[in-house]
Amino acid sequence: MNIGVLVKPVPDPEQYNSITIDPETKRLNRSGVPTIVNPSDKCAVEAALKLKEKFGGKIVIFTMAPPDGREKLMEVLAMGADEAVLVSDREFGGADTLATSYTLVKAVEKKSAESESFDLILSGNESADGATGHVPAQVGEMLGFNHLSAIVQIVAEGEGRPDSLTVFQKIENGKNEFEIKLPAVIGVTRDINKPRYTSAMGVIKAKKKPFDTYDCEALSPDKSRIGIEGSPTKAGAIFTPDTGRKSEELSGSPEEIAEELVKRIKAIGVTINSGGGCRE
């Protein structure tokens, strides 16, 4: 089973509180926030590794990012992926999800043409920074593959390479169970698994694995569909929402605090039931 995995480097989401907007330039200031592999993309890699353990085949990672994306790809190769493709060119910059998906699709198609075609493309369900969750669906549409997002479980039965997979999709009040024919694109959420750690051996092996870089020329894309130019959505102003509140501190012993808290709660018109147990 040949699997492509879409992986995006993102600023570490645990540190988004320290991102600010420069009041002068109106630009984003994210200095000091390290770049990591998008959390759900690691889960996509893990899901790919599990399928490979069962069915054999090859895992190729695709990343569209500036040249320093290479470092993150090495991390994913160290987890056990077989090959990496860094899609990188100034002309790809400023892409929205439609242009990003198009560019990734061109890369997937180029790789397929050069070696074997893919049975499955896995991606994270959403990137931590932009978090649109559009890319899996849009890549699926453009490749002409079946596609599903928000997948929390993949069941692959039988021995040989499967024709279809049973997948569970998270919905508002439970799960949809689908059978999806391959080739397909599947976006997985972080609920699907716990990604493995990289071993020292993995890091050493990663250095010897095939690594391609595709620039704009290599992909010969329709120029009207890439980068800022190819993006139907345009970015306007950015601002930080004002979520600030007065943060009045209650102090004293836990009992004194509890006493005051009950007073405050009553003051805003919330009733307290005697004896508890009145919840629906």
Add this chain to the structure above:
Amino acid sequence: MSNRKIFIYAENDCGAIENSYFELLSKAAALNVKLTELEGAPAQLCAVTVGELGEDSLNSLVESGTDVVYSITDESLTVYNPAVYSEAVAQLCKLEEPYIFLFASTAMGTELAPSLGVKLHTGVSAHCVDLRFDDSGAFIQDVPAFGGKVIGEILTPDTLPQIATVKPGIFQCECLAAKSAEVKKFSPSLDSTVLDGIVLKDVHVKDRDSLPVEQAETIICGGFGMGCDENWEVLDRIANYFENSAVGCTRPALDEDWTDDDGTMIGTSGKTVRPKLYIGAGISGAMHHVCGISDAEFIVSINKDENADIFNVSDIKIVGDAVKILTAFEERLVQE
């Protein structure tokens, strides 16, 4: 009325209309006020539904305050299949050429909207927290980035429809003046290649015995600072003292299995809530969580770290051990 059409996707949940439709319709009606100012005439508000609807549900759409109800039906549309649904909706769009198309960013909406973006070669904005027209008539879609820390304005200036998904719970439902919408039936032509790629085998609905957090008036929310499983139980006991209450959680509490109900997670990838009272304990205040509670009327936070970010977005700050404070609070509630 102008020729412009604002489409609103009315999600059909086993024959009933999802509440998110009414939230979107309320916003569309507000947008229409501005549009009337700008253009001299309002746009047509159109509900779009796929699959058979019960008579009551269809009526609730017809009387919701919309001008037109497009009902897309076909025997292949009785069961949800994202590939077939998006194809059917795309065909309607090619015919009717909507100006704006709004979806809820539910599981279904986040699959259909981007697929439609590809089929119609247009832009899609995701998880919008506000929508408006500026004075030049540009449709501005406010989209959160970095977990909600930053809001970016998105515009789709050159292509139509301008597609946006909106997180459920962001817009409030307002009852519009009832009028009887015109129902237009639409039958798509679907060939077999789209039909059998994906098959819905089963729907596993989770029974819940508690009130959904998004409907709760009081939320007692626990974070990683609750420490362990046993400590978690105090949240439930405290919630019991409040009517229409629910226990909420942050991501790490789910990861630790202190609760197994992922429907109670609040934030970017969870629910948006607007309770009267929110009490959070052991929560650091990551934007991913905070953006889900910003509409709460009154926020009380307990954290042992006096510099925790959560305090900046709280009405009441309590510095201390979560369990100690909550236990004292519970003991005080017993006396009520």
